[in-house]
Amino acid sequence: MSDAAKPSVLFVCVHNAGRSQMAAGFLTYFAGDRVEVRSAGSLPAVQVNPIAVAAMAELGIGIAAATPKVLTTEAVQASDYVITMGCGDTCPVFPGKTYLDWSLEDPAGQDIDAVRPIRDEIQQRVQTLIAEIGAART
16 A cells, blocks of 8 residues: 555546545545545546535535546556546556446436435445445544
């Protein structure tokens, strides 16, 4: 790991506006400073999806201030876990990293009722990840 006491996780989706931002929000919320959290996109959007922001706000998790970022080789190299959500082929691969591909529906262009189940699945996967890397808050 980049720092033996603090694992780092990079969430990647195409636009870094929905799935990866929600995942980063959940990981930050549930693990706090026990994990270094990053997110990026292969073709980042201009802003985070407002429906994703609203869906997260329903759970008391704020991601409105987040901004989509471009995926860089440096971000991948600096991460212990790289979790892709629909753009696995564009993510550079380095030895020693743990790569996971989460097959999740894209919330882009969907209403809040369609985004809630995506959000809830991301929450479950993030909580499983936290248990796997031993980063739960005590």
